Amino acid sequence: MSFLGSFAGTYNYAIYIVLMMVGFYGVIAKKNLIKQALGLGLFATGIFLYYISIGVYKGGTAPVWTIIDEVGVLKNPGPYDNPLSHVLILTAIVVSVSTLAVALALIVNIQRAYGTIEEDEIRAIEAGEHPEEEEVA
């Protein structure tokens, strides 16, 4: 298969990698703690896309979908998507939302304790207070 052809079949995997890396960049490079938390959220979103993609069957339908023809007979709707990975990712979405909530709660507390949510400013404050120790964050 040509490169373009294989890309057409797997582009959602490419997007998942890109999304994850954009999020990862945010976590590593941004100094603002809120932006880091958002990066973490984006990172997780990439994984959601991956899990949803692996359950998809070409031409498949939802597993609850049934077709009743004009005389009222239940017809086989054909192949359906694998619901397992979709169900799993519902759980992972809940987990990711909770993680983000805990992160934001921590950031609110950091703002109260330090008066800033910029990582370099916090480091400067800590370096002034505990000069003999290596930095925490």
Added chain:
Amino acid sequence: MNAIDFNLPALIVIVPLFGGLLSVLIGTLFGPRRDLSWGFAVLVAWTTLALVVRLVAAVVDSASGAVVYNLGSWPGPWGIEYRVDYLNAFVLLVVSGIGAATIFYGRHSVDDEIPKDRSHIFYGVWLLCLTGLLGITVTGDTFNIYVLLEITSLTSYALIAMGKDRDRRALLASLRYLILGSIGASFILLGIGYLLMLTGTLNMADMHTTLMALPNLAENRTVQVAFAFLLVGLSLKMALFPLHMWLPGAYTHAPSAISAFLASTATKVGVYMAFRFLYTIFGRHYSIDVLPGHLVLLGCAAFAIVIPNISAIRQTEVKRLLAFSSAGQIGYMVMGFSLANEAGMTGSIVHLFNHAAMKGGMFLAIGAVIYRLGSGRVEDLKGLGMRMPWTMAAFSLGGLGLIGFPMTAGFISKWYLIKGCLQAGYWPLAVLVLFASLLAVIYVWKLLERIWFMEPDESTAHVAEAPPTMLISTWALILTSIYFGVHADFTVGMAQKAAAYLLQVTP
């Protein structure tokens, strides 16, 4: 077989789970009364420990060496299967034992460090964290591992952040742990996803069978990607060098009882997961013979037993020193199971138990110092042997264990580890283990010298011995480590059976 014995594997998760929720409810109904919250949490933790002991007895008695439990009676691989063999029975014992000891210890320490109106929530979250750790250990389903891992992680972020009233750096340490921990868990989730894509199952045993049946397993790139994601994710979770940087801050600034609890359980359960993924899911054949995954781990472990131990020597805060030492000790455990021979794996599993007891006891002892003194810097230990002899005696015995002094538990694990290194033909690693013990001598001596051989300051004249609940827990852990250093039959026996089981089950 009665109903309790039949449902033991499920009960050890359900009891602390509902205990945690009830703790919050009781606190809300009866008002925040500290002794009530503490008493209830102790009751739940001790009940859990009793159930675990029964479960371990059942595993030892069983003919197959494993107790299998199907949740909701759905048989695996369709339903969720709890499978307890020698390895997780042993880890369950460690986790629930440490949980019971540290929660009992918490009475004064938590009163001191946590605001009065939060204590019932604090104990509730603590019990949920215990639930997560026990759940990871007991389950035979990979996605279950991920969900329970996140329950453990989320609760431990909250517990660590509760140290903020003593030191606001707890918040930063917790956030740092949250970010790295979530990335680690995401990698584990991705690794599980790749395996699911390939095998269509989440059950560990079924996954292994399907993987082994793949026609081109050695070249299959999906398996390799899954392996890589899992290796990095697990290394983050067990704080293996160079991915250990979240650990010192988190353990230093957490409330004292939580430091002890997490230091002796969270990373140990990480090591347990690595055992499961390497030996039960991928199997010895794949992770050792096909992919040289163990060489990567051995390399990291070799650095891990040296570099964090050197960092430990330079620390000025006792808890941070102990935390760096923990990161070093993880290296021993990883080295043991990466050797892939019975002696090395026995050493690794035994050390998991021994280190949990020793380091847990030491963290509890230093927590008592912080309770009495208000700070835990290395300088503050000066002459404390006179002021708090019992606490400091326990602390010193734990320190000797860290070095691997004969008659302590640390000696037993290092003995097997070195034996494993030599059997595998890696004699330089055996030398490195001895060298790392010398590093431990340096930082332990630095503490012991101040405790016993320096005159106490006048400013510490008011300092009295720790309260009895603290002393009982501390000594319970330290005496455990001494007892199993002298009579190692039980721990080594369990570990050898676990090692043999893992090496034989996986062709």
